[in-house]
Amino acid sequence: MDIESIREYCLSFPLVSECFPFDEYVLVFKVEGKMFLYTDLSNPEPAFNVKCDPEFALELREKYNEVIPGFHSNKKYWNTVYITPRIGEKLIKEWIHHSYEEVVKKMPKYRREQILKLLDETNL
Numbered sequence: 001m002d003i004e005s006i007r008e009y010c011l012s013f014p015l016v017s018e019c020f021p022f023d024e025y026v027l028v029f030k031v032e033g034k035m036f037l038y039t040d041l042s043n044p045e046p047a048f049n050v051k052c053d054p055e056f057a058l059e060l061r062e063k064y065n066e067v068i069p070g071f072h073s074n075k076k077y078w079n080t081v082y083i084t085p086r087i088g089e090k091l092i093k094e095w096i097h098h099s100y101e102e103v104v105k106k107m108p109k110y111r112r113e114q115i116l117k118l119l120d121e122t123n124l
Contacts, residue, residue, distance in 0.1 A: 001089040003027075003039055003046055009093060010037055013100050014118035031115070036103040037096060046083040049073055050099035060095070077102075097124060 010016055010029040017030050025042040028035055039048040049070045052060065057079050060067040066087050070078025081087060081095060104115050 001083060001092050003041065003048070003083075005089075006037075006039070006048060006092065006096070009096060012122065013124060014115060014122060016100075031100060031103055032107065032111070034103045034106070036099045047071075047080050048083070049078050049080050050095050051077050051102045052079050052095075052098065053102060056098065 007018070007027070007029075011018065013031065015031050017033075019028050019030065020026060021028055026038055026040050028038040030036065035051075037048055037050050039046075049072075054076050057069075057077065060079055061069065064081075064087065066082040066084050068080050068082075069075035071080045073080075079095075081092070083092070100119075101116075104112055104119075107115065
């Protein structure tokens with residue numbers, strides 16, 4: 001999976017927007033204005049950052065050499081994932097989905113329920 005495929009997958013989630021809030025290289029994906037994934041397009045090694053449940057973040061770091069504490073992020077909640085053949089499309093999609101849900105879980109209940117309903121309807 002490459003960055004363009006990741007971009008397309010992120011944009012398939014409900015209410016997602018993309019922007020470059022930091023500079024012309026760091027592409028950020030947000031749901032309702034809250035960041036759930038970002039990637040530095042200038043990085044020669046393709047990678048992206050995703051938000052994680054703290055225990056899950058540690059578990060992934062222990063299991064995969066390609067997963068490290070989030071670069072320029074709160075390392076308790078964010079992981080940087082380097083895209084390699086070992087980290088296939090299925091895992092990447094699972095981790096992006098998890099990140100999206102982690103962000104949505106922190107939203108007010110009425111909004112969270114609306115967004116999760118939309119997510120269920122997309123079958124992602």
